Amino acid sequence: MWSSAKRMVRPKIVLFGDSITEQAIRPNGWGVPLANAYSRRADVICRGYGGYTSSWAMFLLPQLFPLDSTEPPIATTIFFGANDAALLGRSSERQHVPIEEFKDNLRTFVLHLKECSPTMQIVIITPPPIYEEGRVAYAISAHGESASRIPERTNEVTGQYADACIEVAKEMCVWYINLWSKVQDTDGWQTKLLRDGLHLTTEGNTLVYEEVIKVLNEAGLSADSMSMDFPHHSKIDYKHPELAFQKND
Amino acid sequence: MWSSAKRMVRPKIVLFGDSITEQAIRPNGWGVPLANAYSRRADVICRGYGGYTSSWAMFLLPQLFPLDSTEPPIATTIFFGANDAALLGRSSERQHVPIEEFKDNLRTFVLHLKECSPTMQIVIITPPPIYEEGRVAYAISAHGESASRIPERTNEVTGQYADACIEVAKEMCVWYINLWSKVQDTDGWQTKLLRDGLHLTTEGNTLVYEEVIKVLNEAGLSADSMSMDFPHHSKIDYKHPELAFQKND
Structure with missing residues (x-):
């Protein structure tokens, strides 16, 4: 594995999504403990785009996941829907994506990723x-007293987008996390797990981390099952260190 | 920049070092705010190897920084010396690297990285x-009452390794951070910035983060000066989203 002939390339786990994914690498974000859990085993790479819908993310797909890549991710989380579920006729209507189009987009994401790598583990996360x-x-708080008193999203409609995620995940045999439902299992989720009615608090981020790592473990990608890149220092014979780096698999 | 002809590849900042670098991606680590500071601009990639000396890291160099890479990092921190400075005749003597060998190793690291990319910004960080x-x-605490009362490292000798880092950095015209000295500028650094006499507390990690980002800014790699990958969502015309993704530079 560490011979000069075969280059050791650390596997990648990619987080693909909207602002809730972009914020995953903030110090309290769900990507931080995930990256640490895979320390020296896999790189956790954040590809979150605040405000993006699944339809806009479609333009990124060939760039972020080139089909000719020799090092595709071993796993990818797909975490859209929060923006797509914005309602027509309300303040974020430019982000609205009809639910059938949302489902088609998810299907395209999955097919593209499978084409990148048929063994890639794909996890669709529903919007919270x-x-x-x-x-x-x-x-x-953001726009002052002139702001609309009618929310730009409703929980009911976002729930339909969450259902759509699960439907597509089942249809395409990929993993999913029903975050919409799991968050609501916690008493006081409204302010305990969400900080502005949509984005995650520290506790909400912890919940997402726990759910993601649970699925990755189930998918056979537990950190414990993956080899560390390069030997632990205690395995290096200080008189003959080269021996530790000559393993062939 | 986002045309299909030219693939958008996010730049990389690599953290290369021993345990203090491996721990940079722990939730309180110095790599976490760094990765967040470069959100959507550069990926911060951790290549820290606990217990490694600069001599053992030499075996990793061609694997971690292949000379034929088409996407070398734009910046790399080199953060060794804490293990190399372990003293002969004490409990960690297997990690001891003579100071002249340590300097030669640092020179080899720099030359190799410059060969990877002559424009790479290189930052040598001295041991704390x-x-x-x-x-x-x-x-x-780790080994019980039978543990030696004679420390395996001394501050004085580690200071010599820190000086060696600075000497090589100046000689080779690369950036450096005199962490050995900066940590000691803080009253109570012994337990305020270090948690076991060597590794960093949360505050110590913050100090390293602040020093690293300061140097990267001076080196012309401030996050503000780097373009975000793909347009901000507010720039997307929802009726003609494709227009936002057709920019050519």
């Missing part, structure tokens, strides 16, 4: 629920 | 100081 009062309060 | 009582206390 919406706490509508939290969204209105956020709008007022 | 040693709080000798903290090392002994740590040894007792």
Whole structure:
């Protein structure tokens, strides 16, 4: 594995999504403990794009996941829907994606990733629920008293987008996390797990991390099952260090 | 920049070093705010190897930084010396690297990285100081009362390795951070910035982050000066989203 002939390339786990993924690498984000869990085993790479819908993300797909890559990710999380579920006729209507188009986009993502690598583990994460009062309060804090008192998203409609994620995941035999439902299992989720009615608090990030690592473990990608890149220092014979680096597999 | 002809590849900043670098991606580590600072601009990639000396890291060099890479890092931190400075005749003597060999190793690292990419910004970070009582206390906590009361490293000798880093950095015209000295500028650094006489506390990690980002900014690699990968969502015309992805530079 560490011979000069075969180059050791560390596997990649890619987080593909909207702002909830972009914020995964903030110090309290869900990507941080994930990257640490795979320390020296896999690189966790953030490809989150705040405000993006699945339709806009479609333009990124060939760039982020080139089909001719010799090093495709071993796993990818697909985490869209929060923006797509914005309602027509409300303040974020430019982000609205009809639910059938959303489902088609998810299918395209999965097919593209499978084409990149048939063995890639794919995890669709549903959008979290919406706490509508939290969204209105956020709008007022951001835009002042003139902000609309009608939330741009509702929990009910976002739930339909969450269902769509699960439907596509089942149809295409990929993993999924029903975050919309899991978040609502916690008492006080509205402010305990969400900070503005949509984005995650530290506790909400912890929940996502725990769910993602659980699925990756189930998918056979536990960190423990993966080899560390290069030997542990205790395995190096200090008189003959070269021996530790001559392993062939 | 986002045309299909030219693939957009996000630049990489690589952290190369020993355990203090391996721990940079722990939730309180110095790599976490760094990765966040370069969100959507550069990937911060951790290549830290606990317990490794600069001599053992030499075996990793061609694998981690292949000369034929078409995407070499735009910046690399080199952060060794803490293990190399372990003293002969004490409990970690297997990690001891004579100071002249340490300097030669650093020179080889720099030359190799420059060969990878002549424009790569290289930052040598000196080892932090040693709080000798903290090392002994740590040894007792780890190995019990039978542990040696003589620390395996001294602050004085580690200071010589820090000086060696600075000498090589100046000689080879690369950036450096005198962490050995900067840590000791803080009152109570012994336990405020170090948790076991050697590794960093949360505050110590913050100091390293601040120093690294300061140097990267001076080196012309401030996040603000780098373009975000793909347009901000507010720039996307929702009726003609394709227009936002057709820019050519």
